[in-house]
Amino acid sequence: MSERTQMVTRPARVIGAERGVGRRRKRTRLHAVTVACLGACIAAALWGVLAGSSSLTVGDVVRTLAGGGTRAQQLVVLDLRLPRVLVGLLVGASLGMAGALTQTFARNPLATPDILGVTSGAAFGGVAAIVLAGGSYVVGSTLLGLGLPVVAALGGLATATVVYGLSWRGGIDGYRLILIGIGATATLGGLTSYLLARAQITDAAAASQWLVGSLSSVSWSSVRPVLVVLVVIAPVALAQSRHLELSRLGDEMSSGLGLNVQQHRLIVIVCAVLLTSVAVSASGPIDFVAFVAPQVARRLARTGRPPLIASALVGALIVTGGDALSRGVLPGEVPVGIVTTAVGAPYLIWLLTRRKEREASS
Amino acid sequence: MTHPSPPALEACDLTLAYDRSVVFEHLDLRIEPGQVTTLIGANGSGKSTLVKALGRLMTPSAGHVELDGVPVRRLSARQVARRVSILPQKPLTPSATTVRDLVSRGRHPHQSLLRTWTKQDADAVDAALVATDLAELSHRNADSLSGGQLQRAWIALVLAQQTPTILLDEPTTFLDLSHQLEVLRLVRSINRQRGATVVMVLHDLSLAARFSDRLIVVGEGRVLSDGTPWQVLTPDLLRSAFDLQALVIPDPGCGGPLVVPVEEEYVGSDTQVRAG
Numbered sequence: 001m002s003e004r005t006q007m008v009t010r011p012a013r014v015i016g017a018e019r020g021v022g023r024r025r026k027r028t029r030l031h032a033v034t035v036a037c038l039g040a041c042i043a044a045a046l047w048g049v050l051a052g053s054s055s056l057t058v059g060d061v062v063r064t065l066a067g068g069g070t071r072a073q074q075l076v077v078l079d080l081r082l083p084r085v086l087v088g089l090l091v092g093a094s095l096g097m098a099g100a101l102t103q104t105f106a107r108n109p110l111a112t113p114d115i116l117g118v119t120s121g122a123a124f125g126g127v128a129a130i131v132l133a134g135g136s137y138v139v140g141s142t143l144l145g146l147g148l149p150v151v152a153a154l155g156g157l158a159t160a161t162v163v164y165g166l167s168w169r170g171g172i173d174g175y176r177l178i179l180i181g182i183g184a185t186a187t188l189g190g191l192t193s194y195l196l197a198r199a200q201i202t203d204a205a206a207a208s209q210w211l212v213g214s215l216s217s218v219s220w221s222s223v224r225p226v227l228v229v230l231v232v233i234a235p236v237a238l239a240q241s242r243h244l245e246l247s248r249l250g251d252e253m254s255s256g257l258g259l260n261v262q263q264h265r266l267i268v269i270v271c272a273v274l275l276t277s278v279a280v281s282a283s284g285p286i287d288f289v290a291f292v293a294p295q296v297a298r299r300l301a302r303t304g305r306p307p308l309i310a311s312a313l314v315g316a317l318i319v320t321g322g323d324a325l326s327r328g329v330l331p332g333e334v335p336v337g338i339v340t341t342a343v344g345a346p347y348l349i350w351l352l353t354r355r356k357e358r359e360a361s362s
Numbered sequence: 363m364t365h366p367s368p369p370a371l372e373a374c375d376l377t378l379a380y381d382r383s384v385v386f387e388h389l390d391l392r393i394e395p396g397q398v399t400t401l402i403g404a405n406g407s408g409k410s411t412l413v414k415a416l417g418r419l420m421t422p423s424a425g426h427v428e429l430d431g432v433p434v435r436r437l438s439a440r441q442v443a444r445r446v447s448i449l450p451q452k453p454l455t456p457s458a459t460t461v462r463d464l465v466s467r468g469r470h471p472h473q474s475l476l477r478t479w480t481k482q483d484a485d486a487v488d489a490a491l492v493a494t495d496l497a498e499l500s501h502r503n504a505d506s507l508s509g510g511q512l513q514r515a516w517i518a519l520v521l522a523q524q525t526p527t528i529l530l531d532e533p534t535t536f537l538d539l540s541h542q543l544e545v546l547r548l549v550r551s552i553n554r555q556r557g558a559t560v561v562m563v564l565h566d567l568s569l570a571a572r573f574s575d576r577l578i579v580v581g582e583g584r585v586l587s588d589g590t591p592w593q594v595l596t597p598d599l600l601r602s603a604f605d606l607q608a609l610v611i612p613d614p615g616c617g618g619p620l621v622v623p624v625e626e627e628y629v630g631s632d633t634q635v636r637a638g
Contacts, residue, residue, distance in 0.1 A: 250450070
């Protein structure tokens with residue numbers, strides 16, 4: 001408060017000379033937070049390689065990574081834990097960035113890619129692949145041929161496309177899109193429950209486990225799709241940063257300042273949908289990451305909207321750290337989706353009650 | 363009076379509609395450069411719609427808008443934004459954004475991925491902050507400002523855009539009288555010092571008369587009256603356009619027309635009705 005008073009009483013010419021100081025300080029903080037998050041991600045990844053039922057020392061892991069170690073150590077480190085940690089990082093980063101994009105475009109800190117229908121669509125696709133594939137349905141065997149990740153991704157993309165199409169009326173209005181997305185999510189949630197209720201008990205158990213979100217079944221083949229999508233989409237999303245900032249002034253003000261609002265919004269939605277679809281297809285829907293990661297990043301960096309890179313890093317940290325926690329500390333390998341929910345939900349409530357929010361005005 | 367220079371903005375055979383409800387049909391209108399033109403009219407008469415169409419925020423159903431003689435649809439959003447700035451009725455105030463950062467957004471049309479922040483941009487922002495008397499508040503968060511200060515910040519943003527033409531949709535709404543005057547004096551000084559063409563929407567007729575070179579009254583999907591404040595503000599027009607019984611007298615504060623609404627029981631007393 002005292003700093004603010006000081007600002008007010010300072011003469012105008014001094015401010016003229018010091019222009020950009022506040023901006024620079026803000027950027028420095030953002031950079032520091034980003035680097036700190038990156039460091040935390042690396043630490044979590046190392047922990048993820050170390051943590052697990054077969055106890056390895058740091059020396060064992062380093063030796064194995066360098067090409068040495070016993071056959072058993074090679075199997076555990078290179079074939080089981082390394083892909084698992086990598087997928088955790090990539091899925092978390094994708095969800096974190098998708099969440100940051102959605103929250104900014106929807107101008108709502110409570111928004112997640114779920115509001116675009118993409119998560120429920122991917123979940124429905126995944127459950128359909130598991131449940132119907134066991135039966136004698138033609139649809140089922142076709143789905144099985146495509147594989148679970150592909151079906152889940154297709155479900156997410158198809159749903160998002162339908163939601164976007166239904167919201168189109170000479171342009172996309174953010175509120176209409178959210179309402180239709182909520183409708184689609186409710187509908188698909190009902191259909192998913194129906195599939196689960198009709199399924200064989202073993203299929204239903206497998207589907208329920210997948211729905212929680214888990215990294216236990218990932219392998220090296222799961223790494224590539226998420227990696228490719230993240231590498232392609234992240235630069236596209238980052239190139240929209242300035243436009244995201246501008247869009248916070250409202251549709252009319254930002255188009256008056258030369259922003260092609262519809263084009264910008266389409267790019268942002270496509271980025272969020274692709275990132276979320278590929279993440280869900282790799283690990284199942286891991287709750288709360290896309291929701292919590294951007295808010296944590298925004299609070300750490302003290303920026304007006306969630307910063308994209310820091311949000312991705314916090315997401316990666318949450319998923320990798322949560323998975324390592326479940327393997328290294330918790331009994332009986334709890335799925336990471338349970339950990340993120342158990343940690344994420346109370347943390348968000350704590351954040352919301354701790355600080356007076358000004359979101360209502362934005 | 364003739365104007366040799368092309369109009370700053372021109373509506374050519376413009377039809378504006380939301381879904382199927384038509385607001386204007388076959389409207390022709392010239393906005394002369396260097397003037398303050400104010401659109402007045404009853405609620406729902408389409409003033410804001412017209413301003414949006416002039417500012418490219420709304421696509422006409424038929425006809426087109428010309429900017430300095432060039433159809434706007436041939437220009438990119440960024441090109442238009444370098445020539446016309448528009449302050450809509452309800453811009454959203456972003457959280458955790460200082461006044462300086464907010465005003466800096468006005469430089470967006472002058473920037474690109476390759477050409478980022480320059481000294482010229484910083485100078486434009488500084489000048490806008492000084493002109494709106496916000497230099498001392500530039501480090502405050504925009505969402506902590508009072509209504510009058512915030513409105514000045516939005517006008518500063520528009521000023522930093524440095525466009526020859528400025529469109530303001532109800533820039534004085536929600537402000538008390540002294541802050542309304544403050545904003546309108548600022549608009550007038552922008553017009554006089556920088557020669558900017560200003561088109562605005564106002565509700566207060568006497569203030570519109572005081573600060574405008576030209577008034578345009580819209581209603582019933584067309585222009586009802588167009589001219590200097592004294593030519594436009596007549597008791598007849600006020601009755602037909604606003605359903606208002608009023609006297610128009612010389613404003614002792616500025617010499618322009620002053621609209622004085624009349625109560626029923628006073629009609630027919632010895633007051634003279636003056637029609638400009």
